[in-house]
Amino acid sequence: MSRFLRNPSALVGLVIVLLLVVPALCAPLLPIADPNEANLTNRLAPPGSDGHLLGTDSLGRDILSRLLHGLRLSLAVAISATVVAGFAGSLIGLLAGFYRRWVDTLLMRSMDMLLAFPYLILALAIVAVLGPGLLNALLAIAVVNIPFFARNVRGATLLWTRSAFVEAAVLSGRKRPAILLAEVLPNVVPTIIIALSTTLGWMILETAGLSFLGLGAQPPTADLGAMLAEGRTVMLVHPHVGLLPGVVILILVVGLNLMGDALRDVLDPRLSQGVSAAPGAATVVERGGARAAGAENAGPVEDSFVDVRNLTLSFSAEAEGAPAVQDVSFRLGRAEALGIVGESGSGKSVTALALSRLVPSPPARILRGEVRIGDTDVLRASPSALRQLRGRRVSYIFQNPWDSLHPMIRVGEQVMESLRLHGPVSRAAARRRARELFEQVALPDAEAALRAYPHQLSGGQCQRVGIAMALANQPELLIADEPTTALDVTVQKQVLDLLRQIREEHGLALIFISHDLGVVQAVVDRVMVMRRGMVVEEGPTAAVLSNPRHAYTQQLMAASPVLGRGRKQDLGEAPADARGGEGA
């Protein structure tokens, strides 16, 4: 609740709604005229005239009074219709989503029948049968909104019903109806609330609409839609009579929708995790004043190709917390291979992405440091210089092979795009080159693979496409971010062999990120162990593995069981502070 009130749009919405609803509720108590008291001698008085703050309509009735009473009516009808539709629709959705099979087919196919009508048309048909009138309009509007609730609630129910905790409840001996009520329903409630709040605004519009068409509230009842229709007849000379009810509807619905949006932001778990922030083109570099100490005299060092100094990066979400990457420095020569190892939260992937400013901003900000790749000063590079660096001189292989490729573009096209982004290459030439690359990464049937979409390939094949794409422009630096984590062990070995082979043939520099010391050592010359954004230990692979100096490295090595050591091995006691590290 407090989170809801801290949301600015919720606050604005709430104020708007209260400003309208409170006077409307108090309308009978306020010192205003009776809404139906006609006075033909004082017709169409302009706003501000004596005793009629907003003037009078064509029968001389007080517009303010009619507005407030109309508002009461609209709210009452809209809320009742929302409750009826919400209850019926949610019940249908819950049952369909939970019991699936024939229950689902039966209920949702009936909903499809209702959805086959544009909803206002269906409402018209219902009113046609029942006859015009406010109650019938209410019923019509409620019925046409049932499918909306049913669909939303069914979707949520289905999602939660498939989740592991529902199966866990089965293993706890819970009966099916109890699972629906005690396990699934509490998780579906936010969806229902969101749907209710979204619908309320529509209901107001729809009630007013039917009344406007003369099918809802009948004269002389004060109703916003009916007032609008009446005002239309005198629109030419007295526009306020028709405009005012519309303004009231608009403001009320804006208020309700603002509250609805805020409610959704608070209740939708995906949105509260900050899903809505889309990253920009490059990580923001923010230099609070001078450069970090020690980086002052940083010129390119002769033998190093990659030179990182005091790189510090923070995700603004954790405002006061420790930076995600803190004072990381390392160098890498041409044709050298470095492994960066660490557990989740160690900052290893962030470091790798930061090398070409691919860490999503917002929320990431680079606070200080230097990154040089060849003669490019990455943190000061212009957008176009960055684009020339990326994919041309520095390329990436990512962790999740399927998600990293565009799902709807043929993989051949995607490799060709890499080629054509960095120079004038004809389609035919790009295609020949893509074919060569596919053969080089040992994709079986390269010709067919060019025409495949990612979902038609296995994980290992997708990763080979990813590697082919990374190699397209013969980069000088290849950065592989957990490239085998999502793969099966036997496939992992093949991909590692391929990477090793590529290194030998192309003589490129390689940075290999992994959570697994064992995987890294198969490919790299040097390792760097990271923990909580800092470098813990760095050295030649063999030296670090045979004689780890830092306690954390020792613990990491002891932690994973080794095949062939059987039950004898002791997976090691965590150092004192590792327990704290595991806490949430």
Place this chain on the structure above:
Amino acid sequence: MQALDGVDLTLREGRALGIVGESGSGKSTLARILVGLEEPSSGTVLFQGKPLVEALRARSAFHREVQFVFQNSLGALNPRKRIGSILHTHLQILEGGTATEVKARVREVAEAVDLPEDLLERFPHALSGGQAQRVNLARALLTHPRVIVMDEPVAALDVSVQARVLRLLRRLAETFTFTLVFITHDLAVVDYLCDEVCVMREGKVVESGSTADVLTRPHEAYTRALMDASRATSHGMPS
């Protein structure tokens, strides 16, 4: 599509069996059949000599004896319930008993899996992956079941957290005496934890036997390939 194809397996009480395979091997489906979450299209599973279908007629009685631990540790906990309430309900439904008895037992088991008491008051989203998995272990242990099936319980955890859960598992196996079926893709974990191993591929059992025998003298090429892959990426024996 067949996830499993003619699988035969026998497991004696008190032993720990590791079922190893890559994706698509059917190892998870097998695990889910063993605890009654799925039904095989043909064939039978016998539990204590009785067909599983019969045992499942009395679901509560069956689940007192046979429990399951999910890979997705956080997903297996209802996000709208406190940890204490999740454990409490589980025991209450399966065994009944007074509130004090249930409470005492929950506390006892929570302690056995190193869960601090204040954690019982929390909601699942306030737990780390390792803590969530220990809650799942606690839930599975509450009724002192005879069999616990675990589906990749450490696959999603960081290595140091994984090590901690594995050590805990070995300790629990000694104090609680249950038969363990451990599903994993990692031969090294089986070597550390299990007496027997069963290697699966594409729904079929490739090879099975005592862990020591299979891992020192693998008969099948596929087992050898798995072992090679595991060794190639192990820091214990640099290649």
Place this chain on the structure above:
Amino acid sequence: MRGLVWERLFWTGPVLLGVSVLVFLLMALIPGDPALALLGPYATEANLDRLRAQMALDAPLWTRYFTWIGQVLQGDFGYAYSVDRPVAEELWERGRATLLLASAGYLVCLLLGVGAGVFAAARQYTWIDRSLSVVSMVGISTPAFWLGLLFVMVFSIHLQWLPSGGIQTFGEDPSAGALLRHLALPALTLGLVAAALVARFVRTQMLEVLRLDFVRTARAKGAGEGRILWCHAVRAGIVPVLPVLGLQAGYVLGGAVYVETVFQWPGLGRMLVEAVTQRDLLLVQGGVLLVATAYVLVNLAADVLQAVLDPRLQK
């Protein structure tokens, strides 16, 4: 793809059947004497008797349905007493006017809605995004009929740029230009309100897509932001929601009822309102059946288009 398209086509049959049953039942279940309800208060006793015999009121419901649907399939929707001509003739004339208005409105809705949504997502949290958000929030909260009145006041009465209503001015020769001038305001009213909803939806959708891994891959390849947005993100963002955009056609068809009333556009929407008010139920029946059928076909087209464009559905 074939499989999915066939499945969708296959399902259209039962849905249309269900629609016709529903429409039939709505009218068959009217309390009182259906013949009186259908022919209206001024019907002669002879006509009433003829209709009662024709509807075979004492026959079972399903025989009556088959008789009715058989006539409908031959283009015989009955006789509309309120306009004193066969329902089919009235539907044909009104239907063309609505087709024109609704297509124009739908076009405005898609172009503006998708364009604004994509643009706002690409410029998230800038003033452009914020003002588009405010505009679309006001848009989804605006009653279409009121916006229409506002447009008439501003553009027809005050500025006198465009005609205030009708499909042509009396006494003028019908020409394409004149038709467009009459179409402009109603189509804009209809399109704007629907576009607001589409823009909000598309923005959310695009923001989700822009966070996906393949967008990072495109950046890592050195692709520019414009290319990433229009070649990568829009494709992955819009194709999966084509069915939702198809559903928007329902919003446009519903909105057409208001807009046609405000602008005196001689279309199906206004016809339906008049028929409901005058309780000319045969006309209502025919009109609802026609609009629903059109809507089902639009949704079918959206689904088929999605199946053609999304390779993941082509298994």
